[in-house]
Each structure stands twice: as C-alpha cells, then as structure tokens.
Amino acid sequence: MAWLQNWTDRRMEEIVADLLRAGVAVSALVVFAGACLYVVRYGHSPADYRVFQGEPSDLRNLRGIVHSARQLRSRGIIQLGLLCLIATPVARVAFSIWGFALEHDRLYMIFTGIVLVILLYSLLGSGSAF
Amino acid sequence: MNVFEFTLLVAMGAFVAGLLGSLTGLGGGVVLVPLLTIFFKVDIRYAIGASLVSVIATSSGAAAYYVKEGFSNIRIGMFLEIATTLGALGGAFLAAFVSTRALAITFGVMLLYSAYLSRKPRTQEERNLPPDKLATQLRMNGSFPSEEGIRNYNVQHVPAGFGLMFGAGALSGLLGIGSGAVKVLAMDQAMKIPFKVSTTTSNFMIGVTAAASAGVYLNRGYIDPGLSMPVMLGVLAGSMLGVHILMKAETRILRLVFSLVLVLLGGQMIYQGISGKI
Numbered sequence: 001m002a003w004l005q006n007w008t009d010r011r012m013e014e015i016v017a018d019l020l021r022a023g024v025a026v027s028a029l030v031v032f033a034g035a036c037l038y039v040v041r042y043g044h045s046p047a048d049y050r051v052f053q054g055e056p057s058d059l060r061n062l063r064g065i066v067h068s069a070r071q072l073r074s075r076g077i078i079q080l081g082l083l084c085l086i087a088t089p090v091a092r093v094a095f096s097i098w099g100f101a102l103e104h105d106r107l108y109m110i111f112t113g114i115v116l117v118i119l120l121y122s123l124l125g126s127g128s129a130f
Numbered sequence: 131m132n133v134f135e136f137t138l139l140v141a142m143g144a145f146v147a148g149l150l151g152s153l154t155g156l157g158g159g160v161v162l163v164p165l166l167t168i169f170f171k172v173d174i175r176y177a178i179g180a181s182l183v184s185v186i187a188t189s190s191g192a193a194a195y196y197v198k199e200g201f202s203n204i205r206i207g208m209f210l211e212i213a214t215t216l217g218a219l220g221g222a223f224l225a226a227f228v229s230t231r232a233l234a235i236t237f238g239v240m241l242l243y244s245a246y247l248s249r250k251p252r253t254q255e256e257r258n259l260p261p262d263k264l265a266t267q268l269r270m271n272g273s274f275p276s277e278e279g280i281r282n283y284n285v286q287h288v289p290a291g292f293g294l295m296f297g298a299g300a301l302s303g304l305l306g307i308g309s310g311a312v313k314v315l316a317m318d319q320a321m322k323i324p325f326k327v328s329t330t331t332s333n334f335m336i337g338v339t340a341a342a343s344a345g346v347y348l349n350r351g352y353i354d355p356g357l358s359m360p361v362m363l364g365v366l367a368g369s370m371l372g373v374h375i376l377m378k379a380e381t382r383i384l385r386l387v388f389s390l391v392l393v394l395l396g397g398q399m400i401y402q403g404i405s406g407k408i
Contacts, residue, residue: 013204020190020337028187028366035359039134047136047356052173054351061349078355082183082362086348088190089341096208107268112208115338118215122222122345 012099016092023088027081034069034077041074062124090119133356140170141360148188148368153375154388157336158365159185159307160244163237164395167408172357174230174237174408178306179352182344184365185308189337191366195373201274202330206285206323209268210295211335214313215342217299222346225304234403237305241396245389247311256322257281264288265321274327283324291321303343308336 058064059079068076093116100108131139143165144158151158159181166177196202225233265271265285273282294316302309310332317328347353402408 013202017193017196020193024187024190024366028363031359031362034355035137035363038356038359039137042356043134044132047131047133049170049172049176049354049357052175055354056351059353059355060351075355078359079353082353082355082358083348085183085186085190085362086341086344089186089337092190093208093211093338096204105269108205108208111212115208115211115215118212118219119338119342119345122215122219122342123348124345 012096015099016095019092019095020088023084023091027084027088030081030084031078032081034074034079034081037072038074038078086123090116090123093119136170137356137360140166140357141364143169144184144361144364145368148184148365148370149372150368150384150388150391151365152188152192152369152372154248154385157185157308157310158188158369160241161391161395162361162365163306164241164399166357166361167234168395168398168402174233175225175352176354176357178225178233179344179347179354180358180361181306182302182340182347183353183358184362185302185306185340186337186344187362187366188369189308189333189340191370192333192373193337196330196333201324201326202334203270203272203323203327204331204334205268205272206270206317206321206327207331207334209270210292210313210316211338213292213295214299214302214335214339217296217301218303218339218342219299219346221300221303221305222343223303224300225347226350228304230408231403231406233305234399234408238396238399238401238403240301240305240307241392241399244311245392245396247315248385248389248392255324257283259284259286259322262286262288272327274324276324276326281324283322283327286322287320291316294320299339299342302336302339303346306343306347308340310336 058068059075065076065079065083069080093112097109097112100112147158147161147165162181163177166172167174261271261284265288270285273280298309298312298316301312313332313335314328317323317331318325
C-alpha cells in the first residue's frame with residue numbers, strides 16, 4: 001500500500017504543478033493584454049499612488065471585474081488576469097481533494113476541505129463579492 | 131512621472147527583486163514593499179496588495195521546479211495550510227485597522243529578522259528521531275531520496291509547528307510577503323523535518339497562504355491593476371530567470387549582499403515609520 005500511496009502522491013504533484021503553471025501562464029497573458037491597452041490609453045496621464053483611495057467597486061469583486069473586462073476596459077482586463085492568478089492556488093486545493101478521494105484518505109479530504117472553505121470565504125465572502 | 135514611465139520603472143525594479151529573491155531563496159516580496167514605498171512613494175497598502183499578487187505568481191510558477199526535486203510532503207503542507215490560511219485571513223483583516231506607520235515599522239523589523247535568519251548558520255539536523263504519536267496518526271512521516279539513499283524522517287512537535295504556521299500566515303496577510311523564512315523555521319526547527327523537505331513544502335504552501343489574504347485585499351480595494359500589473363509581470367519574469375540560472379550561480383556572496391540590502395531597507399522602513407513619513 002505504501003508504494004501505491006507514494007506513486008499517487010507523486011502523480012498528483014505533477015498534475016498540480018502543470019495546473020499551477022497553466023494558471024500562471026493564462027493570468028500573465030491576460031494581464032499583459034490589459035497592460036498593453038492600459039499603457040496605450042493612459043500612458044501620458046500622471047501616475048500617483050501617494051494617496052490611498054481604494055479601488056472603485058467594479059474592480060473589487062468578481063461580477064464587477066467581469067463586467068468591466070467585457071467592456072474592454074484596460075484596468076478591468078488586468079484585474080481579471082489578477083483574479084485568475086488568485087484563483088489558481090484555490091483550484092489547486094480543490095484538485096487535491098479529488099486526489100485524496102482517489103486514495104480513500106478521508107482525514108485529508110476533510111483537512112483540504114477546510115482549507116478550501118477558508119479560501120473561498122476570503123475570495124467571495126469577505127466583502128460584497130457578488 | 132507619467133503612467134508609461136512609472137510602469138516601466140516599476141517593472142524593472144520588480145524584475146531585479148524577483149531575480150535576487152529566487153537566486154537567494156529569500157523571496158522577492160520582502161524587498162518589493164520597501165522598494166515601492168521608499169523609492170516610488172506608493173502608499174504601503176497598495177504596495178502590500180501588489181506584492182501579495184506577485185507572491186502567488188512566483189510560488190505557482192516555481193512549483194514545476196520544486197516538484198521535479200520531489201522532496202515536498204503534500205500531507206504536511208495541506209495540514210499546515212489550515213493554520214497559514216486562517217492566519218492570513220486574520221492578518222489581512224487586521225491590516226485595515228493598523229496604521230500605515232505601524233505597518234512600516236513591523237515590516238522593518240521583519241526585514242531585519244529575515245536578514246538575521248539568512249546569516250545564521252544552520253543547526254545540525256537531528257536524525258533517527260522516534261515517531262511522534264500525533265504525527266503518526268496524521269500520516270506525516272515520510273521519506274526522500276538523499277545522497278546516502280532513501281532517508282526516512284519522523285515529524286515532531288505538530289502543535290508547535292501549527293502555531294508557528296498561524297503566525298507565518300498572519301505576517302503574510304499583514305505585510306503582503308510569502309513569509310517563507312518563518313515557514314521553513316517552523317518545519318525545520320520546530321517539527322524537525324529535513325531542510326530540503328521543509329523548503330520545498332514551504333514553497334508549495336506560500337501561494338495558497340497568499341491567495342487567502344489576496345481575496346480579502348481585492349474585496350477591500352487594495353489591489354490596484356495599474357500598480358500590480360508591472361509588479362506581477364516583472365517579478366514573474368525575474369524569478370523565472372532566477373530559477374534557470376540557479377544551478378550555475380555562486381550564491382554565497384549574493385546572499386551576503388542581499389542580506390545587507392535587507393538590513394538597509396529594514397532600517398529605512400523603521401526610520402520612516404517612526405518619523406511619520408509613511
């Protein structure tokens with residue numbers, strides 16, 4: 001049994017690594033596309049981050065960001081890419097639950113489930129997400 | 131400075147931070163926040179938000195490299211992530227109530243501490259420890275290939291490690307860093323996990339911890355696309371290059387230089403925090 005667990009652990013880690021790389025690649029591409037648009041449109045306006053104002057509500061939650069990106073607003077597209085990036089480790093944790101299920105490891109399915117709930121709460125529940 | 135110049139300069143700074151961070155193994159996040167606040171005069175809350183995003187990018191991007199090494203222990207990682215994500219949520223919520231001056235001073239102390247940790251000689255590994263009851267129940271004990279063949283290890287002091295991980299998560303959420311140094315400390319020193327297993331498992335955990343606080347920061351409006359974009363792309367490119375040249379580079383002198391930079395930035399952050407310039 002031990003070797004079987006080792007083998008599935010190993011295989012799982014490889015799939016997880018591919019998943020993470022794909023998530024980073026997709027989000028970097030989306031951010032880059034938004035960046036090109038952003039620099040073309042706002043390149044000559046002054047940059048000032050001295051005073052903290054906070055982002056407008058359409059750049060704070062999933063619905064607002066998707067809406068803003070669909071209207072091809074450059075800041076919305078960048079934010080969508082960043083959202084993909086934040087979602088990547090969350091997807092990784094969700095995938096691990098499935099991996100532990102394959103191994104019939106109920107204890108670690110529970111642990112991983114707790115981590116997933118904490119992550120989803122932070123992403124969706126900690127503000128006015130929807 | 132207009133947006134074009136600002137984006138280019140920040141991207142260049144982030145590239146160097148990412149490169150040095152991955153070459154020295156200390157992470158880029160820890161120099162990014164002082165770089166943005168001291169040299170670019172960015173409000174520290176925006177800087178922390180941007181840094182968090184870049185931490186996720188580097189940790190996830192480097193995963194392929196660490197998996198190839200094959201030392202990480204996903205059970206230890208997943209169990210401890212309960213502590214780091216809870217800590218990260220707490221840290222991120224706390225960040226809204228702490229003044230920017232206190233944030234800057236805490237950050238400075240963290241920089242000095244990281245510099246100290248990076249210079250401290252590693253204590254000799256204790257081997258062949260007896261199995262711990264709780265760690266055995268949690269199936270954490272494992273093995274990894276070393277120069278002398280397959281080596282087994284028995285994990286110790288799970289509650290102490292769990293507590294330290296909560297602290298690591300809170301620091302990550304409060305300051306926008308990966309806090310890999312504290313994570314390695316918890317696994318290596320408290321739980322007596324072999325160093326190579328500790329570092330690779332820590333790298334796997336950093337992205338998940340950062341994601342927990344990044345969600346809160348996003349909802350709060352602390353993540354600005356115009357600032358996070360050059361930071362994320364720059365750090366990602368720098369750390370990817372760093373991982374590729376890691377094999378050939380002589381990192382001993384580099385680590386010394388980097389820890390001096392940490393001391394200087396730490397002193398500067400504390401000074402600016404106390405004098406109220408941040």
